[in-house]
Structure formats: structure tokens, C-alpha cells
Amino acid sequence: MALIYLLVVVAVLGLSILRFLCRPRPVKIPIKDRHVFITGGSSGIGLALAHRAASAGSRVSILARSVSKLEEAKEDIRNATGVEVAVYSADVRNMEAVRSAIEAAGPIDVLICNQGVYISGELVDVDMNDIKFMLDVNVVGTFHLIKAALPKMKEGSGGSDLPKSIGIISSQAGQIGIYGYAAYSASKFALRGLAEALQQEVISDNIHVSLITPPYTETPGIVEEKKRRPKITNKLAQYSPVMKAEDVAEKVLNGIESGDFIVSCSFIGHILSISTAGLSPQRSYIMAFIELVGISFTRFVGLCYLWICYGIVAKYQSKHLKNSTSTKVAPKKNA
Numbered sequence: 001m002a003l004i005y006l007l008v009v010v011a012v013l014g015l016s017i018l019r020f021l022c023r024p025r026p027v028k029i030p031i032k033d034r035h036v037f038i039t040g041g042s043s044g045i046g047l048a049l050a051h052r053a054a055s056a057g058s059r060v061s062i063l064a065r066s067v068s069k070l071e072e073a074k075e076d077i078r079n080a081t082g083v084e085v086a087v088y089s090a091d092v093r094n095m096e097a098v099r100s101a102i103e104a105a106g107p108i109d110v111l112i113c114n115q116g117v118y119i120s121g122e123l124v125d126v127d128m129n130d131i132k133f134m135l136d137v138n139v140v141g142t143f144h145l146i147k148a149a150l151p152k153m154k155e156g157s158g159g160s161d162l163p164k165s166i167g168i169i170s171s172q173a174g175q176i177g178i179y180g181y182a183a184y185s186a187s188k189f190a191l192r193g194l195a196e197a198l199q200q201e202v203i204s205d206n207i208h209v210s211l212i213t214p215p216y217t218e219t220p221g222i223v224e225e226k227k228r229r230p231k232i233t234n235k236l237a238q239y240s241p242v243m244k245a246e247d248v249a250e251k252v253l254n255g256i257e258s259g260d261f262i263v264s265c266s267f268i269g270h271i272l273s274i275s276t277a278g279l280s281p282q283r284s285y286i287m288a289f290i291e292l293v294g295i296s297f298t299r300f301v302g303l304c305y306l307w308i309c310y311g312i313v314a315k316y317q318s319k320h321l322k323n324s325t326s327t328k329v330a331p332k333k334n335a
């Protein structure tokens, strides 16, 4: 009895300390009647986000390269919601193109940097051009977008203005490195550094950064990627279930509206976020409490997961080695 009493006192005291401690402060970011600008909005997660934001009453702009895919998305959203979205064709790798699109779109309340490319394969086999392509689109492209949008977003912010948001789509592959994703993971881990530093720089402008970490999601992009994905990657990633783009979009917009810094989209996603909490800001004292209590447990789960991973890798590589020796030997026998 006394022990339970003590535990309750400690928990309440702990929660009060965390409530005092947690920075930045919690925030609510409305999206209704506000301008939401979504890159990669013509396909997959971005398209689902555009649908959802339009249904929620936002003014929506989408940006991507292909004009025909943009027009198709525009028609799709019009048919489903009756909302006209604005479309901008630009390659995020081109700063000038990004600048003109953002200028034409007008001041942004919620910028969602969702464009992204992913090519998997063992690093020795991946072409350097493909590696640079991923870093350019995923990382440099995101810098272009934020640098182009930020000056206007800062203008007139603070004061009594409504809070604004910059949402950056990373990935679970931005929380853990997985076989076959060395370059992609590097690009997605990079976004975390950007997000953490940027949040400190823009907090006084009442701009709030969300770093989103979806699991595998059914999208046109993933259908392509799957064709080249090493089989072993599927084995290692099987513990994180695949989601539908619509469900991811719902989590993303809810996370942005709640001002969450890390937005995870699934149960395993939450476990991953707790175990990689590091020095990311945490606005919710409840979540901070869960992190403090859960972190040694999730580290243990992580160690078990890595034990499984390295077992799978060892088995795969010994089989691979045997296979490659037998193929080397076979032609000799035939000759």
C-alpha cells in the first residue's frame, strides 16, 4: 500500500516536473482556411495529403515535376472534394524554379516537404548518380523549399498571427539504417538534423517543425522501388507493417495540427520514435514521461531486433557466398 502511494507521488511529481520542463510549449496549428503547400502532391502520400487537406477546408497547392500527373491529381481532387487545388510544375533541385513556384502560390501557412525518391540496392551496386539523385531531391530539394518559403512565412508571424508549420517527410529509414538503404537512409537521417536545428531558429516566429517518419506505404513510388529491393531487405523490414497512403496522410495532418515534432504513423513507428528520441524536442509531457519510462525497454526490444537482423544477414551472406562460389565452379565443370 505504502509502495503504491509512493509510486503515485513519484509519478505525479515527475509529471509536474516534465510539464514545467518540456520545450517548446504545446501548440495547435489549424489547417482550415489556411494555405497548405504540398510537394510531391501528385502521387502517393503527397496526393493523399492533398485530398485530406482539401477535405479539411484548406487552400491547397501541390508541386511536382510532371504536368500531366499534376493535372490528373487536380482533377482527382476536384471530383472527390469539389475543391480546386493550385498546381505548380517544378523540380525541387532547381532553386529558381522552386522560388518562382512559391512566389506564385502566395504566402504559405503549412509547408509540407514530401517529395522524395528512393532507389534501393547494396551500396556496392548502386550507381553514384543514383546516390547523388537521392541526396539532391530529398535533402537539397528540401533546403531549396524551406529557404524559398521561410522569409514570407516569418513575415508578420509571431504576435497574434496563427502558428505556422513546416512538415518534413523523413521515413522510418531516417530512424534506423536498413540493409539496402544506405544512401536513402543517409538522405532521411539528414532531414532530422535540419529539422532539429531549424526548430530552434524559427520558434520565435511562431513556426513549428514536424519531422514525419512513415513506414512502408502503398504508393506508385514503392511499386517501382520494390522491383530492385534486395530480398533480405524485405525480411529485415517485415516487422514494420505496410500502411495505406490515406492512413499515413491522416496521421501526418493530425501530427502537424498538434505541432508534434516527431510524427510516427504506426505502433512500431512509436516504438522506434521512443528508442531514437535522442535530443529531439518534445512538447508533450505525457509523451516525455512515456519516453523516460519506456526507453530502456525499447532499447532492449531494439537489441533483440538487431540480434534477429544480424542473424538474417549472416545466413543470407553465407548462402550468397556459397552460391557465388558454386556459380564460379559450375562453368569450369562444364568446360
Ligand SMILES: NC(=O)C1=CN([C@@H]2O[C@H](COP(=O)(O)OP(=O)(O)OC[C@H]3O[C@@H](n4cnc5c(N)ncnc54)[C@H](OP(=O)(O)O)[C@@H]3O)[C@@H](O)[C@H]2O)C=CC1
Residues within 6 Å of the ligand: 039, 040, 041, 042, 043, 044, 045, 046, 063, 064, 065, 066, 067, 069, 090, 091, 092, 093, 114, 115, 116, 117, 118, 137, 141, 169, 170, 171, 172, 213, 214, 215, 216, 217, 218, 219, 220, 221, 222
Ligand atoms: N512509400 C513509402 O513506403 C515511404 C515513403 N516515404 C517518403 O514519403 C515521400 C513520398 O513518397 P511516395 O508517396 O512513396 O512517393 P511517390 O513516388 O509515389 O511520389 C513522389 C512525388 O514526389 C514528386 N517528385 C519526385 N521528384 C521530384 C522532384 N525532383 N521535384 C519535385 N517533385 C518531385 C513526384 O512527382 P514527379 O515525379 O512528377 O516530380 C511525386 O509527386 C518521400 O519523401 C518518401 O521518401 C517515407 C516512408 C515510406
Ligand SMILES: CCCCCCCCCCCCCCCC(=O)[C@@H](N)CO
Residues within 6 Å of the ligand: 118, 120, 171, 172, 173, 176, 178, 184, 214, 215, 216, 222, 225, 236, 237, 238, 239, 240, 268, 271, 272, 275, 298, 299, 301, 302, 305
Ligand atoms: C526498437 C524496435 C525496432 C522494431 C523493428 C523496426 C523495423 C524497422 C523497419 C524499417 C523499414 C524502413 C521503412 C521505410 C521505407 C521507405 O522509406 C521507403 N521509401 C523505402 O523504399
